[in-house]
Amino acid sequence: MSDIDQLSREIEELETAASTYDTRHEFIDDFHYPEGTQIAVNFTCDFDAMLFRRFLNETPMQLAQGEFGGRVGIWRLIELFDSHDVKATIFTPGRICELYPQSLVAAHKSGHEIADHMWEHHVPKDMQLEHDHIQKSTTALEKAVGKRPVGTRSRHTLSLLKEEGYLYNSHGSAAHLPHYLRDDDGENCLLNIPFHYAIDDAMYFNFAWLSSDNAAQRITDPDRVFDMWWAAFEQQYRQGGYLNICLHPFVSGRAQRIEMLDRLIARMKTLPGVWFPTCETVARYCLKAFPPKSGGN
Numbered sequence: 001m002s003d004i005d006q007l008s009r010e011i012e013e014l015e016t017a018a019s020t021y022d023t024r025h026e027f028i029d030d031f032h033y034p035e036g037t038q039i040a041v042n043f044t045c046d047f048d049a050m051l052f053r054r055f056l057n058e059t060p061m062q063l064a065q066g067e068f069g070g071r072v073g074i075w076r077l078i079e080l081f082d083s084h085d086v087k088a089t090i091f092t093p094g095r096i097c098e099l100y101p102q103s104l105v106a107a108h109k110s111g112h113e114i115a116d117h118m119w120e121h122h123v124p125k126d127m128q129l130e131h132d133h134i135q136k137s138t139t140a141l142e143k144a145v146g147k148r149p150v151g152t153r154s155r156h157t158l159s160l161l162k163e164e165g166y167l168y169n170s171h172g173s174a175a176h177l178p179h180y181l182r183d184d185d186g187e188n189c190l191l192n193i194p195f196h197y198a199i200d201d202a203m204y205f206n207f208a209w210l211s212s213d214n215a216a217q218r219i220t221d222p223d224r225v226f227d228m229w230w231a232a233f234e235q236q237y238r239q240g241g242y243l244n245i246c247l248h249p250f251v252s253g254r255a256q257r258i259e260m261l262d263r264l265i266a267r268m269k270t271l272p273g274v275w276f277p278t279c280e281t282v283a284r285y286c287l288k289a290f291p292p293k294s295g296g297n
């Protein structure tokens with residue numbers, strides 16, 4: 001094959017990839033909030049406790065770190081959100097209903113959203129088994145709090161999520177604003193409420209997670225994280241954007257981090273037009289105000 005042929009083939013492949021990307025993503029160009037709202041801030045908790053660590057076969061010491069999230073961290077976070085009238089979204093594996101059901105009931109009673117985070121914090125490769133996991137998790141969460149979840153944070157197959165009545169996913173970082181995702185063939189459109197690892201507590205406060213070695217440890221000064229997250233908030237606030245703060249109860253449930261979050265929320269509240277709804281509320285607003293242009297199927 002000549003160099004020209006090779007180049008043409010590569011360009012063709014790139015064009016196909018770009019067109020598939022366009023089919024899969026639909027961004028909301030005219031995104032804005034109702035009169036009087038400048039920004040939505042979603043506090044989201046990935047309430048994994050020890051399930052992910054168990055799945056990775058981590059040691060008892062690491063499992064105990066996860067356990068702290070279920071015994072203490074989640075309660076501290078609920079108390080923090082309630083004290084500021086912040087409505088948070090708790091993404092949780094269905095099996096947490098067997099481990100820490102009271103915390104889910106308490107969060108729901110305070111007006112926080114309980115959403116799916118996979119049955120056991122992983123997505124099976126076999127599609128039938130995957131569907132079974134979605135159904136198990138959905139049913140368990142519905143039974144625990146009396147309301148069927150409509151949101152998920154997972155890599156579950158879009159068609160299966162649609163089939164089970166899910167309205168949105170909160171995964172990935174293709175844009176800083178809510179947008180729509182579809183399968184490669186343009187089917188199964190689902191709203192995505194993005195987050196980013198720069199606003200994820202685990203990236204700053206994680207110790208010995210995922211079997212990481214010493215060089216990978218991160219115990220950041222909470223004041224430094226406060227400054228970075230405040231800067232991210234201010235930047236989004238100025239442009240009428242969106243912020244999704246991803247917290248893990250076993251990470252952010254530690255006292256000095258709760259104190260930092262308390263200061264952060266208090267400072268955000270000094271500005272006008274800051275909205276602290278659940279992801280479900282943001283999702284329902286987007287679906288109504290900016291429905292997908294090429295249909296919702």
Ligand SMILES: [Zn+2]
Binds near residue numbers: 048
């Ligand atoms: Zn997780």
